[in-house]
Amino acid sequence: MEGIEExxxxxxxxxxxxRKEILKMLNKAGSGHTGGSLSxxxxxxxxxxKYLRVxxxxxxxxxxxxxxxxxxxxxxxxxxALGLKGFFDKKELDTLRKIDxxxxxxxxxxxxxxxxMTTGSLGQGLSAANGMxxxxxxxxxxxxxxxxxxxxxxxxxxxxxxxxTASHYKLDxxxxxxxxxxxxxxxxxxxxxxxxxxxxxxxxxGWHAMEIDGxxxxxxxxxxxxxxxxxxxxxxxxxxxxxxxxVSFMENNADWHGKGPSDEELEKALKEIDAAFDVxxxxx
Amino acid sequence: MTEKIATRKAYGEVLLELGEKHEDIVVLDADLSKSTKxxxxxxxxxxxxxxxxxSEADMMGTAAGLAASxxxxxxxxxxxxxxxxxYDQIRNSICYPRQNVKIAATHSGITVGEDGAxxxxxxxxxxxxxxxxxxVICPSDAISTKKLIKLAxxxxxxxxxxxxxxxxxxxxxxxxxxxxxxxxxxxxxxxxTIIACGHQVAPALExxxxxxxEGVSCDxxxxxxxxxxxxxxxxxxxxxxxxxxxxEEHSIIGGLGGAVAECLSENHPVPIKKVGVNDTFGESGxxxxxxxxxxxxxxxxxxxxxxxxxxxAD
Numbered sequence: 001m002e003g004i005e006e007x008x009x010x011x012x013x014x015x016x017x018x019r020k021e022i023l024k025m026l027n028k029a030g031s032g033h034t035g036g037s038l039s040x041x042x043x044x045x046x047x048x049x050k051y052l053r054v055x056x057x058x059x060x061x062x063x064x065x066x067x068x069x070x071x072x073x074x075x076x077x078x079x080x081a082l083g084l085k086g087f088f089d090k091k092e093l094d095t096l097r098k099i100d101x102x103x104x105x106x107x108x109x110x111x112x113x114x115x116x117m118t119t120g121s122l123g124q125g126l127s128a129a130n131g132m133x134x135x136x137x138x139x140x141x142x143x144x145x146x147x148x149x150x151x152x153x154x155x156x157x158x159x160x161x162x163x164x165t166a167s168h169y170k171l172d173x174x175x176x177x178x179x180x181x182x183x184x185x186x187x188x189x190x191x192x193x194x195x196x197x198x199x200x201x202x203x204x205x206g207w208h209a210m211e212i213d214g215x216x217x218x219x220x221x222x223x224x225x226x227x228x229x230x231x232x233x234x235x236x237x238x239x240x241x242x243x244x245x246x247v248s249f250m251e252n253n254a255d256w257h258g259k260g261p262s263d264e265e266l267e268k269a270l271k272e273i274d275a276a277f278d279v280x281x282x283x284x
Numbered sequence: 285m286t287e288k289i290a291t292r293k294a295y296g297e298v299l300l301e302l303g304e305k306h307e308d309i310v311v312l313d314a315d316l317s318k319s320t321k322x323x324x325x326x327x328x329x330x331x332x333x334x335x336x337x338x339s340e341a342d343m344m345g346t347a348a349g350l351a352a353s354x355x356x357x358x359x360x361x362x363x364x365x366x367x368x369x370x371y372d373q374i375r376n377s378i379c380y381p382r383q384n385v386k387i388a389a390t391h392s393g394i395t396v397g398e399d400g401a402x403x404x405x406x407x408x409x410x411x412x413x414x415x416x417x418x419x420v421i422c423p424s425d426a427i428s429t430k431k432l433i434k435l436a437x438x439x440x441x442x443x444x445x446x447x448x449x450x451x452x453x454x455x456x457x458x459x460x461x462x463x464x465x466x467x468x469x470x471x472x473x474x475x476x477t478i479i480a481c482g483h484q485v486a487p488a489l490e491x492x493x494x495x496x497x498e499g500v501s502c503d504x505x506x507x508x509x510x511x512x513x514x515x516x517x518x519x520x521x522x523x524x525x526x527x528x529x530x531x532e533e534h535s536i537i538g539g540l541g542g543a544v545a546e547c548l549s550e551n552h553p554v555p556i557k558k559v560g561v562n563d564t565f566g567e568s569g570x571x572x573x574x575x576x577x578x579x580x581x582x583x584x585x586x587x588x589x590x591x592x593x594x595x596x597a598d
Binding site: 068108109110116117118119120121124125126127128129130131132133134136139158161164165168169 | 310332347
């Protein structure tokens with residue numbers, strides 16, 4: 001297996017690029033989900049630029065890994081990653097949420113190359129990921145299915161139906177990730193309806209579960225590697241993240257759940273990210 | 285029309301046939317495999333059968349994921365749990381992305397009987413035909429059930445297949461040509477068009493026999509595919525007869541009657557009378573008792589036919 005150390009700087013850079021693309025496309029769109037997209041940047045970077053075996057020049061390869069973004073409102077995060085990866089022309093990112101665009105407000109697998117499942121109505125993605133994982137086992141395909149859930153989303157009952165299905169069918173080719181950023185539309189997740197203790201809940205449902213820092217690319221990588229080694233049970237990675245991560249005035253602010261930045265806010269935000277790029281380069 | 289076979293039984297049998305021929309077919313059930321008749325498939329092809337337990341929403345989502353990976357997924361449960369409980373999953377995980385999932389919804393309508401209103405699905409046709417990409421079929425007997433399901437399995441995309449609990453008369457024989465989207469003219473007449481689906485086709489035929497004895501001749505159409513609706517045959521017949529009666533074991537709101545009314549009002553308005561359950565929930569009782577109490581017998585059809593003829597312009 002390829003070592004993570006030499007890839008850390010690249011992955012950190014990718015995360016910053018993803019952040020910039022998210023902010024730019026949400027500014028152009030004039031609406032959309034900023035906070036919960038930014039919190040996924042490092043996870044998307046590691047998934048699309050190290051872990052997932054996907055190839056933009058052969059997107060329909062039956063042996064490809066699958067990613068289901070169950071928290072579909074974070075579409076900008078997956079669009080940014082797919083655009084940077086080359087699944088479509090990066091210019092398309094400017095058309096997010098606009099008429100005739102391949103980039104819908106929430107993921108539509110029939111419109112966007114690289115999007116594996118249509119999502120947006122919360123709670124449904126893990127079931128679909130289970131179906132994909134079961135199908136892979138039926139066909140003896142050595143592939144991984146990753147499902148990304150929101151911490152508010154796990155309040156949906158179907159998530160726990162799917163949790164039982166995955167452990168019942170011993171889906172060790174399935175990895176779930178909860179983007180545990182602690183905020184949902186109406187405020188703190190713990191105040192609205194507290195899902196804690198989250199990792200313990202997954203364990204109680206028969207999963208291998210671990211908690212990590214969802215902004216630490218090395219931790220993300222090692223958690224995914226641990227999931228790969230797991231046998232006979234699915235793995236859930238509870239990733240502690242910060243909503244709005246990377247932009248000081250968006251961090252931990254529920255107001256940024258569902259709006260895009262104005263021109264002025266964008267400029268301010270991009271400056272902060274560029275400063276983070278500079279720090280990265282100095283560290284080299 | 286002596287032999288009675290439940291359409292759900294035909295579903296179980298045709299699954300076995302399909303399962304043998306097509307390795308890509310997988311079947312899911314939600315703890316009702318004995319009732320939905322998927323149990324034989326489960327026994328014969330255990331590797332391709334998934335009992336999802338009592339979790340219909342999860343079953344529909346899992347079926348969608350299997351379909352997204354190239355499988356033809358049959359998801360089976362009672363109509364009330366399929367179209368009702370899992371509506372959002374059918375909408376967003378199956379129909380919107382046009383997944384290759386066939387939803388076999390058994391125990392539809394009021395003839396579920398003794399379990400009562402909570403289990404009597406009377407609005408599923410309305411819900412399912414409103415969904416883009418969804419094809420809705422409601423076979424009238426065992427033979428057409430098998431033929432239509434085989435055709436559905438060949439076509440890509442979501443299907444809602446409405447099946448029933450009790451045995452119903454066999455109307456077709458094996459040589460009958462049945463196509464999805466093409467209604468079947470079972471009997472020809474000039475005075476009125478009776479359009480029925482599912483369990484109501486047999487009483488519609490019975491009513492037409494009775495009426496012909498009284499000098500009223502009827503076109504009787506089995507509209508087994510409710511979406512897409514066979515506009516051509518409906519219009520041809522309505523233009524000839526000038527009045528229509530629709531019959532369905534479903535609410536009179538939004539189902540087969542609604543589909544026919546939409547078609548006619550836009551293209552060739554004629555008087556329409558609807559036989560179906562009025563805007564009400566059912567109750568416990570035997571199927572026969574309920575059909576009588578809620579106005580779904582062949583006598584009720586005869587009555588509506590006379591009313592509709594009375595509305596015809598001179």
